Amino acid sequence: MKFKVAKVNCQNCVNLIKNSLEDDFGKIDINLEDKILNVEISENDIEKLCKEIKELGFELLERL
Secondary structure, eight states, rough: OOOEEESSHHHHHHHHHHHHHHHOOOOOOTTTTTTEEOOOOHHHHHHHHHHHHHHOOOEHHHHO
């Protein structure tokens, strides 16, 4: 699934998200230029992902 993500402004932001969440959600790809997060998760895990992203200081804006 792909999501538009807010407040991801640098490679450190990308690394923080990946290092914090890949153990729970599997491989996460983030296109820093377009601010697109790509992760293979089920519909049931979207709410948990949103919550954990927000706890890190970022926000999922929309599903693409």
